[in-house]
Amino acid sequence: MRYQNTYVTLDTRLYHEQQPTPLDNPRAGHFNTEVAKQLGWLDDDELMARWVKILGGQYVPAEFRPLSMAYAGHQFGQWAGQLGDGRGLLMAQVLDNNDKLQDLHLKGIGLTPYSRMGDGRAVLRSTIREYLCGHALTQLGIPSSNALGFVVSDTRVRRERMETGAALMRVADSHIRLGHVEWIASFAPDLLNEFTDYMIDTYYPECRQSETPVLAFLTAVVERTARMIADWQLIGFAHGVMNTDNLSITGSTLDFGPFGFMERFDPAWINNHSDHTGRYAYQNQPAIGHWNLNTWLPHFMRLEGVTRDTLADCLAPYEATFMQHYQQGLCRKLGLPHEKESLTLAFEWLTLLEDNLLDYTNSFRALLALVAPDDYSHEQQLLSTLTAELTDEASKVWQDWSTRYLAQLQSVSVKQALDSMRENNPVYVLRNSMAQRAITAAEQGQFEEVNRVFELLANPYNVQDIAIELDSKPPTPHAPQMPISCSS
Structure with a gap:
């Protein structure tokens, strides 16, 4: 692989370098050969031979530079202060076969300085849901993180009950969130200029051609976010937790928790059982995207040439971009x-x-x-x-x-x-019932259903022989759609 570990060169206040805490007896869950090929992982004999140990935290290749990121955020509309990678590590950054930078982020791999009250682990059910959802959105043509694979282990993790610990190697074009800038504004404002330059040079280099690169960058983030959310609405996808720390600066879907794909059409559908007010209901997603960006943008007023009026101009294209893309x-x-x-x-x-x-x-x-x-x-x-x-x-x-x-x-x-x-118009989306059947089988040590659903979602726009009737069967009318927990 072609390593380009640039985040680790930034000011050390932005992250904490550390090694993963290994899982007990990690075993293969599923491996995404297409992502491996895209990264160049498939061509590296050592990485292929040791992928289970790498994802299980038992082996760290020499070229990896594991670190946990610091960031902050607004959660359910309220300032939550410092957050950060509480159970995941940015293991490496690489250039893929398209010369595009990709983050390799290992989720569920132990405590970090940002774990707060958490245990640093992930459970099998949420790992499978994220693995399948990133794959589903990618194959539907919607910008999203994906995953190289996941492992299951003998590590026991307590949530509402004792569950099986797992880890997922998430692959995304960036793990920088709106919340990174919120953290800098609150805890290290002197870094804003340097960090903004890094975001532009790394993810929006075309903005350097503008007379006002910062404003061009901010406008581009606004427009990409609007198009991403329009894509969600068109496919019937509800993210479930659109906090500012869960939105990427690249307009790619990130952080799958209590997500869901719409079945019986109800625009007011709330798929997160913790969302008691319906803030993140399906129909509210476009407005919440605007709210998040409007909360994020004022932090850049610390930079030269950025004023309230120019920021208003950056945010102005949001509604028109969303409506045009959606319509x-x-x-x-x-x-x-x-x-x-x-x-x-x-x-x-x-x-x-x-x-x-x-x-x-x-x-x-x-x-x-x-x-x-x-x-x-x-x-x-x-x-x-x-x-x-x-x-x-x-x-x-x-x-x-x-x-x-x-x-x-x-x-x-x-x-x-x-x-x-x-x-x-896809034939297949990842219905909650589909994911649950795969999870139930996997918790018994059987991963054939995970593989079948994965293969089904690899070609969602065509009728497939491997499909079963339940793959397209919605719940009965007026039956409540399955709410999903944030715990993972």
């Missing part, structure tokens, strides 16, 4: 051109889904059978299920909408519409 995406999901009539149909469709609690993923995919009824047998079953769930009154709404929708499709070729719909 264009909705039209693509329907196979329609991006125009007023298409958007009217799109929002009427979402209202139909909401009013009847129809499955978000299946309903969009079912429209393929409406457009080409003889060519999509799987989608025809989904469409039959959809229409069977409608009341008589809702059936009339559906008939009216589908007639106008098909008429609007006359403005494009059938092939063009179907290609767009296939490319933007």
Whole structure:
């Protein structure tokens, strides 16, 4: 691998260098060969031979420079003070096959100075959920951390009950969060200029061409964040804990806790059982993204040439960027051109889904059978299920909408519409029930279901032979969707 450990060259107040605390008897859980190939890990015989020991913390290659990062954050809208990597270490930074910097971050590998009341460990269930979700989002085309693999161990970890300890090697284009700047502003303000230069030079070098590189950088972060959240909304993904310490400066999805993919369409869905006020409900994610950025940006007023007015200009593109990306995406999901009539149909469709609690993923995919009824047998079953769930009154709404929708499709070729719909409406997402079946089997020492779900999610836009009926089956109408705990 091509190592480029630059974070460790920064001021030592930003991190703590330390070795991982090994797990007891680590064993292979799953290994992502595509990520290994991307990193160059697959070509290194030593790394391949020792990957389980590396992920288990028993062996640290000489080129690694393990460190835990300091950062702060606002959690559920309240200032939480110093946080930091409480159970993870940035093990190394490498250039991948596309000459893009990637962080190798080992999660669940012991106490750090930032562990607070934690134990520095991760449990198997949350490790599997993060492993599968990073993979799922990546294959769906949404910027996200991914993972090289995970290991299981004999280490016992107490959460609500005693559980199996595990560790995950997370791979991300950056682990710098909005909370890093919040930490600097509160505890080391003299580092802000140096750290801002590092963020620009490392992750946004194109901003150096601007007359005002800092403002260009801040605007780019705002726009990337807006597009990421629009992608979440389009696919029905709810992050669950959009604290400022959980948002990356690169606009890539980071930190999977109580996440979930929408099943029965309910915009007010709260997937985190600790979110008692619904702050991070699915429908609130765009507004929370704006809130987080608005909280983050004023810290840069310490820098020369940055004023409240210029920061307002940096934040201004957020709403327009989000709306354009989201509305264009909705039209693509329907196979329609991006125009007023298409958007009217799109929002009427979402209202139909909401009013009847129809499955978000299946309903969009079912429209393929409406457009080409003889060519999509799987989608025809989904469409039959959809229409069977409608009341008589809702059936009339559906008939009216589908007639106008098909008429609007006359403005494009059938092939063009179907290609767009296939490319933007997955057959499979990581439903909580899918993840839970894989976890239940893994806790019995059986990882075949983890592998099957992993393979299924590797090609989410096509019907696959390895799928089972439960992979596309939503909960019954009005059944509460499974809330997920923050404990991991």
